[in-house]
Amino acid sequence: MARPLRAEIDLDALRHNYRLAASLAPGSRSMAVVKADAYGHGAVACAGALAALAPAFAVASIEEAVTLREGGIDQPILLLEGIFEAHELETVEALGLWQVIHSDWQLEALLAYEPRQPLTVWLKLDSGMHRLGFPPAAFIARWERLRQARDKTCDLHLISHFASADLDDATAFNAQHEVVEHVRQQLGAPICVANSPATLVKPQAHGAWNRPGIMLYGSNPLEGDLPAGLTLQPVMTLRSRLIAVQTLDAGQPVGYGGRWRTPRRSRIGVVAAGYGDGYDRHAMDGTPVLVDGQRCAITGRVSMDMLTVDISHVPEADVGSEVVLWGKGLAVDEVARHCDTIGYTLLTGVLPRVPRVYSRSPKSDG
Ligand SMILES: Cc1ncc(COP(=O)(O)O)c(C=O)c1O
Known part of the structure; x- marks a missing residue:
């Protein structure tokens, strides 16, 4: 008899959870986060199961994006940390990937690169988590540079990440959200800031795009219980x-x-x-x-x-x-x-x- 341990993955439950995320943010498009092998569930299988629902996927590296493309996933795939080396821009272009730019070296690499078609860029705002991205004034300056480089980028978005959207105490979330809103209004930028907790309970942050991860897999990311009437299914x-x-x-x-x-x-x-x-x-x-x-x-x-x-x-x-x-x-x-x-x-x-x-x-x- 084979060793009996196995991880059963219920792809219907995954789709249920995705539909829930999408229904909570009706004016927003839900990008499914499938990094880290879809949080351990198998990225190709999960992205395949969501392919008819999700307009885009998000991963942490070009290797993860290549795995999805090799697995037959055609949707846009966002590299949440962008490129790690300048030469990766060739793969970004060849595979039609979307990239985050969080650092000046990535910006300079893109400006030095000569794409056949302008590329889609998600410029990272550090709205207070202090992990990746440009603080507001620097962000606005980088945004202007990219906006003028029409042969390099066609489609520019603001992306940021919340450190505390899961907490009952909304103080830190509100401070970050205020920064995002300030920059968004100044630039008229389409934004993507909502992770699972914000998708679940912060409708003010849904924006043009949201990007749920853990909730798709059926785990509750909130400090407290899910709002009444919402059910996530374990995948x-x-x-x-x-x-x-x-x-x-x-x-x-x-x-x-x-x-x-x-x-x-x-x-x-x-x-x-x-x-x-x-x-x-x-x-x-x-x-x-x-x-x-x-x-x-x-x-x-x-x-x-x-x-x-x-x-x-x-x-x-x-x-x-x-x-x-x-x-x-x-x-x-x-x-x-x-x-x-x-x-x-x-x-x-x-x-x-x-x-x-x-x-x-x-x-x-x-
Ligand atoms: C940049 C970024 N966006 C989105 C997510 C998805 O977050 P969650 O799994 O809490 O929905 C993560 C998760 O680590 C992330 O790092």
Whole structure:
């Protein structure tokens, strides 16, 4: 029997989530963020499943864009960090990519380049996150230079990123939004600033384009709950099985370092999944797992290829029982809280040795 761990990817759920994002921002176009291999879900499969819906995709590097083009994705693809080396402009042009310009060297590289057709540029405004982009005055000067270089760029947009759109306290978001609005009004620029949290709860920031990522994969990026009536469907369900069961007396240590001891006579199930698959080793005792649909708790440290769960209260569970590590029936966000992290890291962290298995109903195309 093959090792039972797999990541089931529900492409219908992905499409549901995309449609939700698009419906929340009706006057805006929703660019699907599929960087980091579509947050661990498989970029070509996910972009393919969204191809009839999404007008554009966003990735982090030219290599990721090439993978999409080789996978048959024809839509515009935005390089969120632009080029990393000047020679990449040839590939940008050849593949019809869109580029962010966040630094002067990228601007100079474009101005020195001789494209056959002017290229689409997304100029990055640092509206307060202080990660990438030009502060407002410098942005306006760069915008003017690009606007005048008509043989280099045809289509110019303002792009910026929010550091805190997910927080209940809107102070930092409002400050950034004010900067964006000020520059937008001055230049009359089409803007793209809304990530998933802003797409979900900041309609004032939807702009000409929005660019949701994590919400497409069914994880809630907000500090609090989703607004009433909104449902995201989990796209990845990480599934495995019990490969052994131990019955132990009270007081026995389980796993590396004996971090956890049986408080009573206990049945411990051994699951084929570990940090060598991307399951977070920071998972605390008590991290939830479903065994035959029943909630159980991780007990003891996660090993490279296995982890252990207390199945004392699920007497029917045995070798071969189905285990859900997250996904349908168990939100990745809940698991993430027990690992002191966020859904993003768990999803992007699933390693290549875990097979991705894709499902969608045949009538869902289009
Ligand atoms: C520049 C940029 N835009 C959009 C996104 C998508 O953000 P989210 O996954 O929170 O929707 C990210 C995510 O890291 C990003 O870095």
